[in-house]
Amino acid sequence: MTTTIDILRNAQTTSSYLTLAPEEFQSLYDISYKFVTSGAAARSLPPANLYNVFELQFFLSIIAGKDTEASAILATLTDRFRQDSHRVGVLRSIYLEATEGPLKALEFVSGRPDTELGTLKRKIVILKSSNQTSHYISELLKLVDNFPSDAESWAELASAYAEAGMYAQSLFALHEVLLLVPLAYNINALIGETSLVYASSLQAASSSHSVAIEERLFEAVKFFLRSVELCEDYVRGWAGVLVTTKRIAAIQKPVGDTSTYKRLYDVARNRLAKIVETQDASESELASARLVLKNY
Amino acid sequence: MSFVSTTVTVLSLLLLFHAGYSAYEFSHYLKHLTVNSDATVPLDIIAETIVATALFAFGQVLGAKQLEPVSFAKWAKGLEREGKSPFAFLERRPGYMNVTKLRDEYASAKK
Amino acid sequence: MDEKERKQAIYPLSTESLQQNGKTVYYIRSVTSTIFGVSAGILGLESYYGFLFYFGGTAFVSLLMFLLLARGQPTEYFTSAKDIWTGNTLAGLSSFVLTWTLFYGLVDA
Numbered sequence: 001m002t003t004t005i006d007i008l009r010n011a012q013t014t015s016s017y018l019t020l021a022p023e024e025f026q027s028l029y030d031i032s033y034k035f036v037t038s039g040a041a042a043r044s045l046p047p048a049n050l051y052n053v054f055e056l057q058f059f060l061s062i063i064a065g066k067d068t069e070a071s072a073i074l075a076t077l078t079d080r081f082r083q084d085s086h087r088v089g090v091l092r093s094i095y096l097e098a099t100e101g102p103l104k105a106l107e108f109v110s111g112r113p114d115t116e117l118g119t120l121k122r123k124i125v126i127l128k129s130s131n132q133t134s135h136y137i138s139e140l141l142k143l144v145d146n147f148p149s150d151a152e153s154w155a156e157l158a159s160a161y162a163e164a165g166m167y168a169q170s171l172f173a174l175h176e177v178l179l180l181v182p183l184a185y186n187i188n189a190l191i192g193e194t195s196l197v198y199a200s201s202l203q204a205a206s207s208s209h210s211v212a213i214e215e216r217l218f219e220a221v222k223f224f225l226r227s228v229e230l231c232e233d234y235v236r237g238w239a240g241v242l243v244t245t246k247r248i249a250a251i252q253k254p255v256g257d258t259s260t261y262k263r264l265y266d267v268a269r270n271r272l273a274k275i276v277e278t279q280d281a282s283e284s285e286l287a288s289a290r291l292v293l294k295n296y
Numbered sequence: 297m298s299f300v301s302t303t304v305t306v307l308s309l310l311l312l313f314h315a316g317y318s319a320y321e322f323s324h325y326l327k328h329l330t331v332n333s334d335a336t337v338p339l340d341i342i343a344e345t346i347v348a349t350a351l352f353a354f355g356q357v358l359g360a361k362q363l364e365p366v367s368f369a370k371w372a373k374g375l376e377r378e379g380k381s382p383f384a385f386l387e388r389r390p391g392y393m394n395v396t397k398l399r400d401e402y403a404s405a406k407k
Numbered sequence: 408m409d410e411k412e413r414k415q416a417i418y419p420l421s422t423e424s425l426q427q428n429g430k431t432v433y434y435i436r437s438v439t440s441t442i443f444g445v446s447a448g449i450l451g452l453e454s455y456y457g458f459l460f461y462f463g464g465t466a467f468v469s470l471l472m473f474l475l476l477a478r479g480q481p482t483e484y485f486t487s488a489k490d491i492w493t494g495n496t497l498a499g500l501s502s503f504v505l506t507w508t509l510f511y512g513l514v515d516a
Contacts, residue, residue: 022405364424
């Protein structure tokens with residue numbers, strides 16, 4: 001049985017509200033809205049958790065365009081934690097960005113101390129909306145120079161590089177994330193995926209097969225395998241192994257030894273087939289497993 | 297706590313209370329109505345107490361939280377299945393959320 | 408890096424699970440030992456017999472946990488199998504003695 005508190009805590013720790021489908025977002029919003037406004041939150045939660053729920057409700061309201069609600073929550077949090085709190089600063093800048101435009105928000109974050117990671121991130125995001133990707137990347141690089149232990153910034157940098165088609169740099173940033181969060185199986189899988197795309201882009205650039213492409217593919221398999229080692233029956237990881245080993249098998253004249261990869265292809269197929277057969281994953285993962293099995 | 301474990305626990309506590317009260321009565325009679333005051337607790341009270349205690353332990357263990365697998369891979373599998381991945385934030389990156397875009401998406405979905 | 412460290416690096420353990428399981432076992436031990444004290448008091452046990460009763464009861468709870476909670480495979484849920492048999496066995500002793508003496512006095516009219 002999952003309680004309202006569990007649902008909201010999950011949404012908060014995994015930031016799921018950023019990627020939910022509209023109807024799921026709406027239901028999360030309704031649950032949270034009811035929980036906060038009925039006073040049930042204030043009655044049943046200790047202060048630390050209560051303000052986390054408020055913060056979540058702020059994000060939900062601002063995304064849903066309920067600006068007055070967001071402003072009311074922001075006022076409550078500001079009264080409690082004062083204007084100079086880091087998290088309140090972030091919320092305020094998001095509120096300004098959404099309601100009064102990037103210029104006002106930029107003015108606000110410029111007035112914040114430059115040791116405040118949260119508002120520095122907001123500043124970069126605001127600059128992104130007006131600048132080009134190269135500016136965005138150089139700003140992010142400055143940030144990770146000053147805060148090298150912030151995994152989220154490295155991951156953002158990796159995604160910015162990938163968008164710009166700079167896969168080698170993207171991989172470097174992802175390896176930095178892994179140094180900070182070595183058990184992040186999703187980042188292992190993402191490295192695999194990025195290597196795979198990198199190999200494709202190398203392929204597209206040169207007509208003939210090369211060692212570099214092969215190495216990228218081998219590396220992709222390695223990281224996909226690490227992700228399933230860290231998370232049992234991880235569909236994303238096994239799907240990656242399947243797709244990459246298929247690509248390796250299709251190489252006409254491989255430079256290295258590819259016999260192991262042929263066996264790995266069978267292993268991945270069996271694993272995915274078993275997951276589908278026993279329904280041993282969430283609905284969306286099962287769907288992707290079926291799709292990958294059909295096409296590769 | 298499941299229904300079974302709650303029932304077992306309540307039942308065991310009732311039994312235990314009954315056994316305790318019986319033991320009290322027994323000791324009362326022993327002191328006031330007999331001369332032989334070194335008799336031990338009767339067998340039925342002993343049996344009731346032991347059954348009650350065993351039932352209580354059973355109910356508690358039955359109703360306890362499920363143990364989590366200690367292997368990280370198995371534990372992660374469970375979390376992944378329930379959409380509770382502790383590393384999802386690295387790909388969603390709330391600190392870098394694009395609030396204008398999210399608002400636009402929501403507004404257009406509403407229409 | 409020796410063999411054990413190598414294995415730990417490849418197949419890491421979940422510290423959160425270990426903590427959670429430890430808490431569950433600790434909770435069961437505390438609650439049951441309190442009730443063991445009540446029973447020992449009702450039975451009118453004295454000196455060594457009381458402590459024997461405590462350890463007998465604790466062993467019984469260990470068995471229950473082994474069968475019902477760990478389903479016969481304690482290594483799936485603890486770093487070593489002995490954690491479920493001997494872990495936290497003394498944690499409930501003081502509450503046991505407390506309720507034991509209390510109920511020993513209560514049932515004595």
